[in-house]
Amino acid sequence: MEKEKVINVIGGGLAGVETAWRAANEGSKVRLFEMRPEKTTPAHRTDKLAELVCSNTLGGKEITTPRGLLKAEMELLNSLVVEAAKKTAVPAGGALAVDREKFADYITEKIETHPNIEVIRQEVTQLPEEGITVVATGPLTSDTFSRFLREYLGEEELHFYDAISPIVYADTIDYTKCFWGSRYGKGGDDYLNCPMTKEEYEKFYNALMEAEKVPLKEFEKACYFEGCMPIEEMAERGKETLLFGPLKPVGLIDPRTGKQPHAVVQLRKENREGTLLNLVGFQTKLKYPEQKRVFRLIPGLENAEFARYGSIHRNTFINSPKLLLPTLQLKKNPKVLFAGQITGVEGYPESAATGIVAGLNASRIANNKEPVVPPRETMIGGLLRYITEADPKRFQPMNANFGLLPPPERRIKGKLERRKYLANRALEVMRRWLKELS
Numbered sequence: 420m421e422k423e424k425v426i427n428v429i430g431g432g433l434a435g436v437e438t439a440w441r442a443a444n445e446g447s448k449v450r451l452f453e454m455r456p457e458k459t460t461p462a463h464r465t466d467k468l469a470e471l472v473c474s475n476t477l478g479g480k481e482i483t484t485p486r487g488l489l490k491a492e493m494e495l496l497n498s499l500v501v502e503a504a505k506k507t508a509v510p511a512g513g514a515l516a517v518d519r520e521k522f523a524d525y526i527t528e529k530i531e532t533h534p535n536i537e538v539i540r541q542e543v544t545q546l547p548e549e550g551i552t553v554v555a556t557g558p559l560t561s562d563t564f565s566r567f568l569r570e571y572l573g574e575e576e577l578h579f580y581d582a583i584s585p586i587v588y589a590d591t592i593d594y595t596k597c598f599w600g601s602r603y604g605k606g607g608d609d610y611l612n613c614p615m616t617k618e619e620y621e622k623f624y625n626a627l628m629e630a631e632k633v634p635l636k637e638f639e640k641a642c643y644f645e646g647c648m649p650i651e652e653m654a655e656r657g658k659e660t661l662l663f664g665p666l667k668p669v670g671l672i673d674p675r676t677g678k679q680p681h682a683v684v685q686l687r688k689e690n691r692e693g694t695l696l697n698l699v700g701f702q703t704k705l706k707y708p709e710q711k712r713v714f715r716l717i718p719g720l721e722n723a724e725f726a727r728y729g730s731i732h733r734n735t736f737i738n739s740p741k742l743l744l745p746t747l748q749l750k751k752n753p754k755v756l757f758a759g760q761i762t763g764v765e766g767y768p769e770s771a772a773t774g775i776v777a778g779l780n781a782s783r784i785a786n787n788k789e790p791v792v793p794p795r796e797t798m799i800g801g802l803l804r805y806i807t808e809a810d811p812k813r814f815q816p817m818n819a820n821f822g823l824l825p826p827p828e829r830r831i832k833g834k835l836e837r838r839k840y841l842a843n844r845a846l847e848v849m850r851r852w853l854k855e856l857s
Contacts, residue, residue, distance in 0.1 A: 424785040425450060425550035426778075429543045429564075431468040433500055433767055434759025434774035435555035436526050440499040441778030443535035447785050450550075451530065454542035460559040466540075467523035468530055469500070476516040477504050477767050478819075482842040483835060485819035489768045489798045490515065491842075492849050493775060496799075499529060500771040546571070546755060551784055553747075553777045555758040557770070558734040565735060576738040582702040583730045583815050585710055586695050587686070587723040588822055596719040602670030610687055611696060613719045614673045614680035615666070623682075623716045624661070627654050630709040633730075649704050649731055665700025684717050690805065695726055695822040703729035724834075726820035727765070734816065739763045741811040745803050746790035747777045756781055763806045765818040772799045791856065796825060796848040 424447070428439045431453030439451045456466035463470055477500075478486025494501045507521040531538055544563045546552050556564060569577045592611070599608035615623065632651065653660050662668070666682040673680050689695035703710060707728045715721050737743075739762050742750060747762065749755040758777035759770040776799065780790035793800035801823030809817075817823075824841050831837045 424448070426781045426785060427452065427547045427550050427552040428555060428778075429552065430555035430557055430759065431455070431530075431538070432555065432557045432759060433469050433771040434557070434777070435553075436469050436530055437498060437500055437771045437774030438553045438555055438758050438778035438781065439530060439536050440533070441496075441775050442782040442785075443533050443778075444497065445779065445782035445786075447535065447782040449536045451536055451538050452543045453538065453540055454561060455540070457540055458542045458561065460561075463559075465523065467527045468538075469503070469526040470523045471517070471519045471767070474767075475509075475519045475522075476511055476514045477501075478515065479513055480515050481513060482846070483838040484513075485798065485821055486766065486768050488842045488845055489772055489802075489819045491846055492793075492797055492799050493768065493772050495846070495849050495853060496775045496779075498771065498775060499526060500768070503529075551754045551756070551781045553756045553758055553774075553781050554761060555774060555777070556735070556761055558736070558760045560735040560761065568737070572737060572742060576742055578734075578736055578738070583727070584698045584701040585703070585714060585725055585729040586689050586697050586727040586820075586822075587720065588726055588820075589694050589696050591722055591724040592686075592696070593719045593721060598674050600671065610685045610699070611719075612671055612673075613684040613686070613717050614668070614671075615682040615684070615718060617681040619716070619718060620662075620666070620682040621658075623713070624654060624658055626713045626716055627651055627705075630705050630713050632704045632709075633706055648702075650701050651703060651705060684720075690809070690822065692822075692826065694826065695820070698729075701729055702731055704731055705729070726822045727818055734760060736761050736763045736816055738811050738814055739806040740809045740814050743807050744790075745792045745807045746780050747773060747803070748780065748784075748790060754784065760816070763814060763816045764802055765816045769802060769819055772802065775799075776803065794848045794852050797845045797852075798823065799849075 426442045426447050426449045428435050428449060428451045439449045443449045463472055481487045482491050490501050503522050503525040504515050504517050506525055507517045509516050509518050530536055542561055545567045597611050597613050599611055601609050653664055662682055666684055668680045668683045671683050685699045686696040687699050689697045710728050747756045756777045758774045762773055764770055764773055783790050792803055795804060798819050805817050805823055821838060821841055827840050831840050
């Protein structure tokens with residue numbers, strides 16, 4: 420191997436194997452580092468590559484679902500993960516679910532027998548000095564390597580817990596019940612305000628208190644700091660607590676009544692296009708169906724559709740908008756790339772998809788070619804641009820959703836028809852891009 424052209428991939432999860440697979444199939448020599456079984460994590464049970472530690476489903480099959488479209492794009496990019504999933508699928512209705520043992524076996528065998536890939540079973544504690552490196556260590560990055568990254572990237576740029584608020588699609592909100600504005604009229608119309616009467620607030624509060632929560636896994640348990648306190652934990656301190664926290668009405672006047680509401684839920688634009696709105700301060704451990712039920716009690720959100728649900732869990736990730744280019748290269752060192760959940764994407768297909776792009780670009784860099792980014796109209800392109808263009812002060816991980824794509828060029832009635840248009844456009848653009856690339 421030419422030392423300067425070798426590609427080092429750190430981590431044997433979904434992103435790592437996709438990175439190695441793509442780079443190796445581009446003709447590059449790859450060294451894939453996986454610390455298991457020498458050192459394991461609290462979640463893993465085997466030494467296999469691409470072991471699924473949570474659910475065994477990779478999301479919907481239909482291209483009218485966000486992950487269905489994402490997987491269709493990945494298939495066009497010759498994804499190993501999608502190939503393995505289809506080979507080891509188990510019945511799961513409209514979802515692509517797998518036999519997790521056979522899935523990991525299939526990928527492990529493919530990677531270990533590839534002539535361009537060398538699998539090295541040892542923990543990496545710092546970036547290799549030679550070659551191009553892709554960091555794909557996932558949400559359970561080892562403590563030793565995490566310490567290295569904190570020093571290398573800057574202590575404030577590496578996070579260990581998500582504190583995620585739900586995001587809703589902007590076009591599913593009833594704006595007749597809301598108003599735009601900032602507290603005391605300062606800062607322009609930056610927030611969408613959903614005002615509540617005392618009766619509406621009490622109904623919401625009682626539903627919140629009764630809602631079922633997701634228990635933390637043992638390795639996820641942490642003392643919440645005030646900045647990421649789950650909204651239901653705040654509510655347990657007393658009925659009035661939320662009125663002095665995320666639902667405080669102070670400085671906001673409802674133009675319909677000319678009065679200050681009893682409580683106000685604020686939503687903030689999550690992307691430049693304003694197609695996604697974030698419920699400010701609503702990080703939560705409520706189960707997903709409970710979030711839909713309880714948060715739809717908020718005036719204006721009765722029929723809201725969720726692009727992302729709230730959560731709080733262990734997840735090592737970097738401040739990608741500050742640190743990464745859309746090509747997944749590190750701004751301070753373009754020969755270092757990041758892929759997978761550590762970049763701030765959420766979910767199996769999302770992690771694997773970034774690995775494909777990282778592998779493609781690592782190989783292009785090794786061969787003195789310009790790195791590339793899939794078009795904005797594709798789900799992969801939308802994800803990459805979100806994680807690298809979001810507000811670095813408020814950055815939180817994101818999953819695939821149709822709000823990441825540019826809206827249709829013309830008005831299309833009906834959610835399903837709109838999604839069909841966006842999906843077909845994405846796949847057409849992806850095919851055209853790949854043809855140009857080759």
